[in-house]
Amino acid sequence: MMPDDQKAIESSYEQAKALYAKWGVDTDQVLDQLARIRVSINCWQGDDVRGFEGSDELTGGIQVTGNYPGAARTPDELRQDLAKALSLIPGKHKVNIHAMYAETKGAKADRNELKPEHFQNWVEWAKTLGIGLDFNPTYFSHPLSDDGFTLSHQDPKIRQFWIEHGIACRHIGAYFGRELGVPCVTNTWVPDGYKDLPADRLAPRRRLMESLDQILAADVDTRHNIDAVEGKLFGIGSESYVVGSNDFYLAYAAKNNVTLCLDAGHFHPTESIADKISAALLFVDHLLLHVSRPVRWDSDHVVVFDDELQRIMEEIIRSGVSDRVFIALDFFDGSINRIAAWTIGTRNTLKALLKAMLEPTAVLKEYEAKGDLTSRLALMEELKSYPWAAVWDYYCLRQNVPVRDQWLAEVKRYEQEVLLKR
Secondary structure, eight states: OOHHHHHHHHHHHHHHHHHHHTTTOOHHHHHHHHHTOOOEEEGGGTTTTOOSSSOOOOOSSOOOOOOOTTOOOSHHHHHHHHHHHHTTSSSOOEEEEEGGGOOOTTOOOOGGGOOGGGGHHHHHHHHHHTOEEEEEOOOSSSGGGTTSOSTTOSSHHHHHHHHHHHHHHHHHHHHHHHHHSSOEEEEEOOOOEESSOOSOSHHHHHHHHHHHHHHHHSOOOTTTEEEEEEOOSOBTTBSSEESSOHHHHHHHHHHHTOEEEEETTSSOTTOOTHHHHHHHTTTOSOEEEEEOBOTTSSOOBOOOSOHHHHHHHHHHHHTTOTTTEEEEEOOOOTTSOHHHHHHHHHHHHHHHHHHHHTSOHHHHHHHHHHTOHHHHHHHHHHHTTSSHHHHHHHHHHHTTSOOTTHHHHHHHHHHHHTGGGO
16 A cells, blocks of 8 residues: 555544544544454355365255356365455454364264364464354255254154264364364254145254254353354245244243344344344343345345444444354355455445444433434434544554455455466
């Protein structure tokens, strides 16, 4: 960056700082707060959810469209691509991986046999970057999930296989947290359900509950591993009935003191998960958010800076619960450059967080308490045109990452030098 450009960014920041200070907002403190938040970046954007078990077929209602050149073919390529994306994103974050990204060095290890050693390369890589890791059991794209059921399966042998998988993953999550000094969130989602109307909705849910009880009964250090459960409205192949619905998991999380995952794409298109945050946090200690963009329900498009994203982040900040909410990304788009997808989605998530943090929440709440709803609305609207982008530019400069669209040229260079040669 040219010295004159840097001076312009610093000058714009000082002007913005003065404007926000009039409302009692210290932008320097806001940037320090933002730097402490770790967004969990989804590894599966880099390889189209294939994993490294040798199968390209996706099951469990998951579909990736597009065939943009350069998808990662090996764990090393995936880590290389993630490192490039992380270099373009301000702050220190986490990477979220699935059990299907294990490295067994050619040895046979089915999913119920996975051990920490199969993820040692991921841990050593994370250490070099100073980041954390999150984890997900993989209850799809496996012969024992072909009929659409796993933890709620009628066959006790199949159910036991997946219970053992869940227990193994919790131990791996604790290994991540212990080695990296950053607690690992291990999130359970299963695709179980029926395409058409079931005759018995209760029995599969009872089996799922009992399976989860067995998984969570395993002795795992909760200082290093944080358990989460994720519901869904419906899926491809489970349009009429999903065993693990949001109602089921909300009740289960509240009863069993586990983290509830809310995925932006797992609800009716007219529902907003922003409104669910404060409601759920009265009954559970923590939330995991899977931030996505459901263009047509759970289509998992790359996160853009839209109204829903801003509402989610505003609710977190206005409620003062940033220490109780884990923010993760969940999208996969094979039609565009995958490093660009990570960069766009994560930077937008951080932008929305910053914009929410710059809001003078105490002033707005005071107006509301006094019944001055006119001033509340007026200030909310005027703040939309405040120079938050100048604060963002300065944050990127301070974090030594590209400012504005400068990152795109670096992605294009990487595409020519690395991706197109695969």
